Amino acid sequence: MSKINLSEPEVQAREKRLGSITGFIGTASQLVHCSRNKELEDAPRSFSQCMGCSSSTALCQLSLIQDAVVINHAPVGCSGDFAKFDFLNIVGQVERNLPKTQGRYFSTNLEEKDTVFGASEKLEFAIREVYKRVNPRAMFITTSCVSGIIGDDVEAVANALTEELKIPVAACFCEGFKSRIWTTGFDSAFHAIVRKIVKPPQKKTNKVNIINFFGSHIFDELLGRLGYQADYIVPYSTVTQLEHISEAAATIQICPTLGTYLGAALEQIYGVPEIKSPPAYGIKGADNWMRELGRVLQKQEEIEEIIKSEHERVIPKISEYREKLKGKSAYLTAGAAHGHAIIALLRELGLEVKGAAIFHHDPLYDNQDPASDVLAHAVHTYGDVKNYNVCNKQTFELINILNREKPDLMVARHPGMVICGAKLGIPTFLMDDEQFGFGYQGVINYAEKILETLDTIEFTKNLAKHSRLPYTKWWLEQNPFKYLGGGYCAKNY
Amino acid sequence: MKNRFIERPRSFCALGGAMLTAGAIPGAVPILHTAMGCGGSIYWNQVGSTGYLGAGYCGGMAVPSSNVKERDIIFGGTDRLTEQISNTVKLVEGDLYIVLTGCMTDIIGDDIQAVIRDFQAQDVPIIGAETGGFKGDAYKGYDLVLQTLIKNLIEKKEQKVDHKVNLWGIVPAQDAFWRGNLNNLRVLLSKLGLEVNSFFTENDTLDGVKNSGDAALNIVVSEFYGIEAADLFLEVHGVPYITSALPIGATATEEFLLEISEALEIDQDATNKVIEREKIIYYKYIDRIADTYNDQDFQRYAVVVGDGNYAAALTRFLADDLGWLPELTIVTDDFEDEKKNKIDKYLERLNSGYKTKVIYETDASEIQYHLSRHWPVSNGQRFYDAFSPAFVVGSHLERQLAKNIGAAHLTVTYPVGNRVVLTRGYTGYLGGLNMIEDILSVLVFER
Incomplete structure (x- = not known):
């Protein structure tokens, strides 16, 4: 198993941790074969176009936590994604009947002089002021290429302010240039959440974590029939909700590209079983996934009934x-x-x-x-x-x-x-x-x-x-x- | 208030402004020399904040980008840039390639100009600018791209053409209405007999940009944006410039036309004739909305929120053209005192004599606080003069403020995420009518 290590402030980039790649040509079965036999090597491109980076994927998760704020320790350009996530925030709030509030996102506005003198103090000032202004349940500091290269000790600042303000102030390391694979940013966000927000379980609940993006709430009915309750995490979650995800009965992945790190971390550290079957897409895929869910939740009989009736309905x-x-x-x-x-x-x-x-x-x-x-x-x-x-x-x-x-x-x-x-x-x-x-x-x-x-x-x-x-x-x-x-x-x- | 954080920055970074400016030049293709996330972040911002402006010819995810990695940061990125440019010119059709650097390549000090010179020596039409995001906002990026055009593209011409002018000061995409704003003014100025080069619209051409050095005058419709470029144009090409507030509506536009006319020594009578003709049309429209304006008492208290161009121009329009009461004007740029003074002075001399309170504030959530200081909220007294009925003209970030104070709301200034913008513009006479149409439509929308 890839060892989840919460004592490290930074999560390893995907290419190092999982051997992930950004270039391949062939057939899908060749790729599977190479993956199994550890024969993958990455292929760089000598022409390339714009893409995304870890900063954006980290923000994608953190910026939608309803009662937390995000401070992007970066020049203003890195906060370009704020607009996109605020849009998703508002649309999602309407769909979920949540109070319609604008996302509270801040940029430390790193300028040329900060690249010379460092900007840790500027960050500290921002954290204190934002705390006064918003009174959030938690704060996430997302880093940037610039904060990384000028060597600000963001972890130290976050730890000191956690002490001072008595709320979690979590550093999330997502410098764009450090990973070729932008989905590393998801891992960075989840690392910060598991390290600084999630609490050890007090009890076991009948909740099932669903690591998802912004999708519809399709699991309520299925899990309800099985005697469980769906808990959609991390977008639109609250800090309190996230504190307790260690108490869940299982974790469902909508997309393991998104939730690989969080699913594994919750299983390895808190023993929350992750449904490891590939997500239920296609009829056979759904059968396979349902049976695994039944096994983990010990509801095999009910699952077989559902499979039978669903087949009759949809096929x-x-x-x-x-x-x-x-x-x-x-x-x-x-x-x-x-x-x-x-x-x-x-x-x-x-x-x-x-x-x-x-x-x-x-x-x-x-x-x-x-x-x-x-x-x-x-x-x-x-x-x-x-x-x-x-x-x-x-x-x-x-x-x-x-x-x-x-x-x-x-x-x-x-x-x-x-x-x-x-x-x-x-x-x-x-x-x-x-x-x-x-x-x-x-x-x-x-x-x-x-x-x-x-x-x-x-x-x-x-x-x-x-x-x-x-x-x-x-x-x-x-x-x-x-x-x-x-x-x-x-x-x- | 320098050296502070910003809540929800109201601008692209210098690189973002530069990329969108470069991409708006007809036939030009930006080549980013940046870390891999920069272009994507700019694109998301562009789509969500500028009236849903799409990628266009070679924008968005198609923009060539060297995507420098950790290794390049350590050993230098010029080899990667050389490789990227030589492949770009084979792959992407461009009449002009513009290399733009980001924070990382500026910090490591890649000498892009040396790389560019090598390609120029092979007859590749290519120029570049150092536009690291930390250098400033989109307005800075806009200015830096203009500067590289002035130094490296625009041909020197001794003989000036007295009816040719260049038009600047409106930043593509950062002003979601830039195309309409430039086009309205181009059409208007052409009525004075001028040939107008606005560089960044569908009506402009790259040849027009290259040959802009023989203009008689550079018209910068901003007191703040594109000024360094105008100074450089004067120095390199000997073309003088005048600055003006963004002219919205009849009052400001008339002043604007008279200033231009004077600067170019155009026959005053001819200019007055154009103004009269435009005003006749303008007021025919006003005449036919005036029944409703008066019958239904469409006068409003207003809060205006915008950048240096819009905050002043909108306030003036509301007070001097629409007869509204713009109580509070929030300027969202992080301006130094000299620039603040300019706006203060401009708003002190409104024709209506109305006094607006001008505040400089970058953060949307603080505006409510400024308003309640300026116009104390009711504490239950029997006769309370409420800030009502009210209207907020600002960005989509002001939705919450408008809701809190029970005001109607129209988004005009960045970020524009709740409107789709194609041809609309607010400059000139036509722009004033557009503004009235949009503002009053908000008031009747729910009927």
């Missing part, structure tokens, strides 16, 4: 949808685990998966259990994906591939990627609610979403006719992986 409908979608092809681009889930969903609906551009790859998660390998599960259950590449969100590769493959549909998981399909006239949708496709109903939800997208494609067609791609004709004729170095060469195109 006839899915056959109808398969008929409607017959002959259609799709391409997808997404983060790792959820991308693998989308493969399962598309295949379940009978679409031809022409390929997948997946942002990064974790050969194993922090639980080090091959049973959790979502890609292996997708390959074994639904077959290989011939054109599988790890794209690090590089749109120049994606456009090149889409221009060749011309699928009938593109599915994207991150904003900013959809436009690649749309500009080529390919109907594309963004799915940012992971729960939307989860479980038995999820397959039907997806089928309907796909049919809606294919129903009116005039907007996309007109856009493609009138917008100009920035890439040269030469590039569109090249091997899409021309600028990807490393141990693998493109044989599939």
Whole structure:
């Protein structure tokens, strides 16, 4: 097992901890094989485009905790993400009937002079003032490239202010340049939460932690039937709620790319069992996951009943949808685990998966259990994906591939990627609610979403006719992986 | 109040301003020499804060970026930059490439100009600027990009053309209405017989930018943004400049046109004729909303929140054109005293004589406190002159303030997350009418 070590202020970057990579070309089964045999090596690119970094993924989780504040110890530019997360905050509050409050986010506004003289005092001043102004239950300090390189001792400041203010002031180390894999920022956020917020269990409860993003509350009914209560963590959680997640009966991952570290930490430190099966996408995926849930919660009989009735309910409908979608092809681009889930969903609906551009790859998660390998599960259950590449969100590769493959549909998981399909006239949708496709109903939800997208494609067609791609004709004729170095060469195109 | 933190910064960093400015130049492609998260962060901010401005030709996730890693930070990043540029020019079609540095590459001191010179020697159209985010806000980034255009792109021309002007002072994306604002003024100035180069709109061209050195005048519609660039333009190309407040509505626009006309020695009668014609149209529209304005008593107390351009201009428009009572003007820039004085002075001489209280505050949550100090809340006295009916013109961050004081609210200033902006602009006569349309629409929206 990868050892969770709470005595260290910083979590190790994913590439070091899990051996994760940002470049690969081949088939999905080759990637699974290389992962199992520890044969992965990362491939850098000699041309690259904008992407994200750990700072953003850390903020993605911390900024949505309802009664905490975030102080970004950084120049003002790093707080660009505030706008996005505040938007998600408000939308999510409305959906959940929470009080509509604006997120309390601050920047220490590091300036040129701070890079010379250091800015620890500035940070201390900010923490004290923000505390007075907001009176939060907890404060998170997220670091930046600049605070890292000037060597501010943020951990020491956080510890001293925790003493002084009598609330948790947690440092979250998410300097962008320190990890090639931006999902390291999730781990940084969870490390800070487990170190500074979560308390040792006082009792065991019937709650089940659901590590999720901003998705809908689909687990209430299922867990309720089993005598358990769903606890959706970390976005829209409160500090008090997070203090007690060590008392839960189990942890469910919506997307292990997100929750790998938190799930493993809660299991290793507090004995909360993590449901290790790949999340329930596709019918077979759902069966598999449900049975694992039944085993962990000791509700096997009830689970078998649910599986039976759900099969009766959805399988006839899915056959109808398969008929409607017959002959259609799709391409997808997404983060790792959820991308693998989308493969399962598309295949379940009978679409031809022409390929997948997946942002990064974790050969194993922090639980080090091959049973959790979502890609292996997708390959074994639904077959290989011939054109599988790890794209690090590089749109120049994606456009090149889409221009060749011309699928009938593109599915994207991150904003900013959809436009690649749309500009080529390919109907594309963004799915940012992971729960939307989860479980038995999820397959039907997806089928309907796909049919809606294919129903009116005039907007996309007109856009493609009138917008100009920035890439040269030469590039569109090249091997899409021309600028990807490393141990693998493109044989599939 | 320097050296302090900021709640919800109301600006991109210098790099963000530079990237969006560079990306708004027709045919130009920015190349970032930064850590990997910078461009993404700017893009998220752009989408959420500037009226849903998309990536466009080669913006957003498509912007080429060297994405320097820990190794480059230790050993220097110029090799990586060289590799990135040589591949970019093969892969991405651009008429001009603009290299922009971030905090990390500025701190390690990469000599990007040396790299750029090597490419220029191979006839690659490329320039660059050091725009590390910690150097300042988007306005600074805007100025730095203008400066590199002035030094490295714009051709020197001895002979000036007396009807040619360049128009600056409105920062792309940071002002969500920049396209409309520049276009309105371009159309208006062309009625004075001027050929206007505004650099950053769909109506501009890269050739226009290159050939802007023969302008007779640089018009900066800001007392604060783009001024260093204007000074440099004067020094390098010998073109003088005038600054002006952002002209919104009939009163400010008339003054603006007269100033330009005087600076360019345009025949006063001709200018007056243009003004008269514009005013006839403007007031025909006003005439037909005036029934409702008066019948339904649409006069409001107002709080204005915005940057140096908007805070002053909106306050003036509300007081002098719309007949409102702008009690409190919040300027959100972190200005030094000299700049504060300029705004104070401008707002002291409103035609209406109305006195607004001007406050300099970066943090949205503090505005409520300023308002209750300026206009004490009722403590139950029998005759209390309430701050009502009220209206807040600011950013979407002012939604909470508006709600707390029971005011209506329109988002105009950054961040603009609750409006979609395409062609809309608030400058000039047309912009004044747009503003009235938008403000009054808020008042009748729930009917």
